[in-house]
Amino acid sequence: MVLSDLGRRINAAVSDLSRSPTLDEKAFDGMVKEICNALIESDVNVRLVASLRNSIRRAVNFKELGPAVNKKRLIQKAVFDELVKLVDPHAEPFKPRKGKANVIMFVGLQGSGKTTTCTKLARWYQARQFKSCLVCADTFRAGAFDQLKQNATKAKIPYYGSLTQTDPVVVAREGVEKFKKERFEIIIVDTSGRHRQEQDLFDEMVQIQHAVKPDQTIMVLDSTIGQQAEGQSRAFKEAADFGAIVLTKTDGAAAGGGAISAVAATHTPIVFLGTGEHMLDLERFAPQPFVSKLLGMGDMQGLVDH
Amino acid sequence: ATASLSTLFHNVVGGHTLSPSDLQKPLQQMEAHLLRKNVAREAAVRLCESVSRDLVGAQTRTFESVDARLHTAMESALRKMLTPTSSLDLLREIQAVRNPSAGAAPRPYVLSIVGVNGVGKSTNLSKIAFFLLQNRYRILIAAADTFRSGAVEQLRVHAANLRELSRREGGEIELYERGYGKDAADVARDAVAYAARGAWDVVLVDTAGRRHNDARLMGGLEKFARLARPDKCLMVGEALVGGDAVQQARHFNESLIGNPSGGGARGGGRGLDGFIVSKCDTVGDMVGTLVSMVHATGIPVVFLGTGQHYSDLRTLNVGSVVRLLME
Ligand SMILES: Nc1nc2c(ncn2[C@@H]2O[C@H](COP(=O)(O)OP(=O)(O)OP(=O)(O)O)[C@@H](O)[C@H]2O)c(=O)[nH]1
Ligand SMILES: Nc1nc2c(ncn2[C@@H]2O[C@H](COP(=O)(O)OP(=O)(O)OP(=O)(O)O)[C@@H](O)[C@H]2O)c(=O)[nH]1
Ligand SMILES: [Mg+2]
Ligand SMILES: [Mg+2]
Numbered sequence: 001m002v003l004s005d006l007g008r009r010i011n012a013a014v015s016d017l018s019r020s021p022t023l024d025e026k027a028f029d030g031m032v033k034e035i036c037n038a039l040i041e042s043d044v045n046v047r048l049v050a051s052l053r054n055s056i057r058r059a060v061n062f063k064e065l066g067p068a069v070n071k072k073r074l075i076q077k078a079v080f081d082e083l084v085k086l087v088d089p090h091a092e093p094f095k096p097r098k099g100k101a102n103v104i105m106f107v108g109l110q111g112s113g114k115t116t117t118c119t120k121l122a123r124w125y126q127a128r129q130f131k132s133c134l135v136c137a138d139t140f141r142a143g144a145f146d147q148l149k150q151n152a153t154k155a156k157i158p159y160y161g162s163l164t165q166t167d168p169v170v171v172a173r174e175g176v177e178k179f180k181k182e183r184f185e186i187i188i189v190d191t192s193g194r195h196r197q198e199q200d201l202f203d204e205m206v207q208i209q210h211a212v213k214p215d216q217t218i219m220v221l222d223s224t225i226g227q228q229a230e231g232q233s234r235a236f237k238e239a240a241d242f243g244a245i246v247l248t249k250t251d252g253a254a255a256g257g258g259a260i261s262a263v264a265a266t267h268t269p270i271v272f273l274g275t276g277e278h279m280l281d282l283e284r285f286a287p288q289p290f291v292s293k294l295l296g297m298g299d300m301q302g303l304v305d306h
Numbered sequence: 307a308t309a310s311l312s313t314l315f316h317n318v319v320g321g322h323t324l325s326p327s328d329l330q331k332p333l334q335q336m337e338a339h340l341l342r343k344n345v346a347r348e349a350a351v352r353l354c355e356s357v358s359r360d361l362v363g364a365q366t367r368t369f370e371s372v373d374a375r376l377h378t379a380m381e382s383a384l385r386k387m388l389t390p391t392s393s394l395d396l397l398r399e400i401q402a403v404r405n406p407s408a409g410a411a412p413r414p415y416v417l418s419i420v421g422v423n424g425v426g427k428s429t430n431l432s433k434i435a436f437f438l439l440q441n442r443y444r445i446l447i448a449a450a451d452t453f454r455s456g457a458v459e460q461l462r463v464h465a466a467n468l469r470e471l472s473r474r475e476g477g478e479i480e481l482y483e484r485g486y487g488k489d490a491a492d493v494a495r496d497a498v499a500y501a502a503r504g505a506w507d508v509v510l511v512d513t514a515g516r517r518h519n520d521a522r523l524m525g526g527l528e529k530f531a532r533l534a535r536p537d538k539c540l541m542v543g544e545a546l547v548g549g550d551a552v553q554q555a556r557h558f559n560e561s562l563i564g565n566p567s568g569g570g571a572r573g574g575g576r577g578l579d580g581f582i583v584s585k586c587d588t589v590g591d592m593v594g595t596l597v598s599m600v601h602a603t604g605i606p607v608v609f610l611g612t613g614q615h616y617s618d619l620r621t622l623n624v625g626s627v628v629r630l631l632m633e
Contacts, residue, residue, distance in 0.1 A: 041347045043548030046338060109546065110585060110614070111424030140614075142432075142463035147456025154455075195588040222424065226548020227344040228589050249423060253519040254550040277423070277454070 006255050009038035014079055018072035025062045028075065032056055035079065042257030045230045048086065048264055055082045087260050089269035093244045094216040096130065101180045103187045103212055107205055107240050108220035109232060110193030113248035115144065117220055117274050118190045119151035120282040121246075124272075125186040126157060132186040135175030136161030137168040137208055140192040148190055155279050158184075168192065168204065173211040189214065196235035205240055217242040218271070221262055223249050229258030230265045237266040248274035251281070320368035324361050324375070332376045333358055343631050345594030346549040349601035357383050381632055388596065388624045390606035394538075394580055396434075397441055403537060404507055414446070414501040416509045418494070418534055419582070420527065420562075421542035422554055423515030426584035426611055428457065430542055431510050432464040434609070436616035439468060439477035443507040448497030449483035450490040450530070451514040458483050461512060468616070480506075490514065490526065494534035511536065518557035528564030531576055540608065542582045543599050545589045551598040555581070559603050578603070584611030587618070591630040596622075 013034040020027050032053055039049045059078035065071060096102035104121070106114045115138070122132040134152050136159065138144035145161040152159040160175035172189055179187045189212055194201035209217065219233060219242040236242060245266075247259045250273045263270060275281040322328070333354050340350040357379045366375050396417075403415040417434070419427045428451070435445050447465055451457035465481040472479055482497040494511050501509045511534055516523035531539065541558045543551055559578045581599050589595075596607050610620045 037347065040341055041549055043550075046342045050338075109588065111426060111544070113424060141460075142428075142467070143456040143458075143460030145456075146459035147454075150455035195585075197587055197590065222546070224422070224547045224550040226546065226551075226595070227342060227592050228546050229548075231590075232546075232588070249517075251520075252422065252517050252550070253553055254548070258548055 006038055006042045006257065010035050010079070010083070013038070014076055017075065023071050028060065028062055031075075039257060039260075042255030043224075043226045043229070043261070044257035045227060045261035045264070048230070048261055052082055052086060055085075086264050089263055089267050091243070091267055091269055093269050093271045096125065096186060096215070098130065098185060100185065101183075101187060102130075102185060102216070103176055103189065103214045104216045104218060105189040105191065105209060105212060105214035105240075106218050106220055107191055107236060107242060108193060109195055109222070109225075112193065112220045112222040113246075113274055114193065114220045115147050115190050116151070116277065117246050117248055117272075117282070118188045119148065119155055119157065120274065120279055121272065122152070122157045122186060122188050123155045123279055124282055126155070130185040131183065132157055132188070133179045133184045134159040135172060135179070135187060135189045135212075137172035137175070137189050137212075138192040139166050139168045139171060144190075144192070151279070169207045169211050172208045176212045196232055202235070202239045209240055216244060218244045218246055219262075219268070220246050220248055221259055223247050223256040223259060224252060224254040225258035225262075227258075230261045233262035233268075234265045237268065242266075242268060244269060244271040246270070246272045246274060247285070250274060251276045320366050320370045322366045322372075324364050324366065324372065326358070326362055328372050329358055329361060329376065332373050336376060336380055340594065340597075340631070342592070343594040344545075344548060344589065344592040344598075345631075346552045346598035346601070348549070348552055349594075349598045352601060353380065353383055353387075353597075377632065381628055384597065384628045384631055385624055387600055388607065388622070388627060390608075390622075394606070394608045396438075396538075399537065400438075400443065400508060412505075414498060414506050414509050415538075416498055416511065416534060416536045417538045417540065418450075418511035418513060418530075418536040419540050419542060420513050420558055420578075421515060422518060425515070425542045425544040425547075426582075427451075427515065427542045428460055428464070428512050429614065430582050430584055430609065430611050430619065431512050432461075432468065433611065433616050433619035435464070435468055435479060435510055436471065436475075437619060438508055439472045439479060440475045442476035444478040444505075445480075446497060446501045446504075446506040446509045447479065447481050448494055448509055448511040449481060450494040450497070450511050450534075452484070452486050452488045452490050452493060453514040457512070457514065458485065471616070482509075491530040491533040494530060498534060518554050518561075524557060524561040527558070527561040531562055531564070536576075538579045539576065540580050540582050541578050542584050542611075543595060544585045545583050545593060545595045546585055547595055549598070551595045552602040555599040555602040555605065559605060578605050580606050580608035582609040582611060583607055586610045587612045591633060593627055593630050596627060597631070 013031045017031040036049050106118050108114050126132040136145045136148040162171050165171050270285045273283045273285050337350050337354045400415040419431050421427050449458045449461050468479050563577045607622045612618045
């Protein structure tokens with residue numbers, strides 16, 4: 001599962017150090033190096049790892065540690081704090097309200113899992129007594145509307161889309177207006193995949209956003225993403241100011257460090273995990289357990305309050 | 307301060323015999339550079355080790371710095387790794403199967419595409435179809451993704467678009483589909499049989515995305531290869547992916563090899579023939595995924611996907627990829 005391997009390695013590196021008979025600067029450097037290697041192998045942004053390395057070194061400042069100081073505890077806390085700083089989004093995710101129209105727009109790179117996830121999310125809210133529906137504003141990808149339609153039909157979610165209208169802004173506006181009139185509470189808008197290198201695609205995203213005025217924009221991120229995670233998510237953040245991330249394909253083997261980098265770059269929380277190709281493969285996600293999962297253990301939890 | 311001064315000294319004076327300590331720092335920087343280009347750590351470390359082995363004991367040339375020497379060595383290591391030992395000439399291979407030497411009967415050439423979810427299999431399959439149509443072949447697309455919603459309709463739209471284009475380009479294209487829920491290997495086999503009856507030149511077989519860490523899904527590949535008997539099996543990996551590229555490449559290759567006693571050269575036991583690296587337009591100069599996949603398997607990259615349109619397919623230009631990696 002995503003992040004648990006990374007957590008195991010970080011945990012092992014820290015406890016190796018505290019078990020070693022001579023807790024000297026060399027052993028400490030070795031531990032920091034091992035943690036950084038684990039982060040890099042998990043696809044955490046290289047620059048981010050370098051700055052984490054410096055922060056941990058600064059926080060511990062080995063030379064000035066008196067012999068009486070409980071080094072083990074201090075080191076653990078420093079590592080934990082720096083990791084938390086890295087992945088804590090400092091932002092509360094949006095919570096939809098009953099009895100009003102909550103428009104949620106999906107954005108993301110090509111093939112990240114938007115269409116699959118928007119049906120999962122509609123079904124999630126449906127199961128929690130929100131009147132939910134789907135709008136397909138992807139008029140570009142071949143078969144996009146059929147894909148959404150088939151998923152929505154399986155999940156018994158009302159949907160809107162067009163096989164002839166080629167302007168996604170028009171479809172999005174019409175769909176959202178129609179469903180608002182019909183007093184739907186969760187209106188989810190699926191959009192085409194795009195990337196920061198194509199300005200036209202980003203402009204289109206902004207136009208759709210202006211047309212539907214979402215209460216929440218969600219960026220869907222594939223957990224296998226590597227060093228582009230930071231640059232792409234930052235660009236999406238600047239253009240669309242998304243307020244939450246859904247991390248997909250966490251049932252795969254990737255460690256998900258790209259997601260950590262995206263969270264760090266955009267200060268935006270991950271709110272759901274996609275855990276498979278089926279409708280019910282969606283899990284809620286909270287940052288705090290994320291950190292303990294990242295650290296692969298419960299026993300550091302006690303350090304949080306210090 | 308003295309250390310960096312002496313590095314500087316070594317760095318500018320040529321005719322110096324390189325020691326491991328001369329190389330240590332520049333190699334660290336080189337490794338970090340490759341990591342920033344999205345090369346998987348495993349591949350970056352291995353490349354640096356091999357370059358270091360070659361350089362220790364070597365002499366720098368007059369006016370050549372350690373950094374420059376390392377740069378040149380890494381460049382040639384990358385070039386060597388990425389250059390295929392045998393190049394894939396798709397058109398010639400198709401020709402050989404369509405017009406076989408005396409005695410053999412012509413049959414359709416079968417190319418199948420595999421990979422994890424959402425990487426661009428169906429899209430790049432359509433780009434290959436476009437390329438072959440321009441060469442006036444008759445193409446049958448086989449919809450062997452019988453699982454993902456809209457997968458069949460997606461290919462139907464591509465086939466219709468390409469049919470429209472082929473009025474200009476020549477060639478002919480059709481979709482073979484049996485809807486959803488059927489066994490993919492059966493659909494593929496039937497498509498190939500249908501193509502043989504209709505004297506189609508090429509069958510392009512699309513498959514469902516599968517997680518490489520799912521033994522059940524990966525197990526299905528061997529049967530698929532046994533029944534479809536592809537001439538070429540290409541894996542699509544996306545340029546966006548990080549370290550997972552290594553395992554994707556290994557696991558798909560291993561699963562296609564499967565049980566080697568089970569098939570002939572064209573059945574199970576065949577392995578992957580090449581990679582298509584898609585979405586290269588989304589990563590700028592961070593093209594490290596190519597290195598990760600080739601490092602993991604020694605299997606060549608044959609195509610690059612460079613956009614969402616039919617013409618956005620390139621053959622690999624090793625020189626320009628190495629340039630992007632080193633800049
Ligand atoms: N294993 C797994 N596969 C997933 C998950 N979420 C999505 N997928 C698969 O990923 C592939 C791409 O998903 P889509 O929903 O089509 O992605 P998209 O972002 O809408 O793609 P575009 O619209 O082309 O940009 C499909 O094969 C999905 O079945 C997940 O959580 N786990
Ligand atoms: N920018 C860019 N997008 C691409 C490229 N190749 C494919 N895509 C996009 O990636 C998304 C997914 O492509 P598909 O061909 O459906 O991927 P797939 O691997 O068949 O997906 P599944 O069958 O669901 O596993 C689509 O939005 C494509 O337009 C490429 O080279 N560049
Ligand atoms: Mg989609
Ligand atoms: Mg597909």
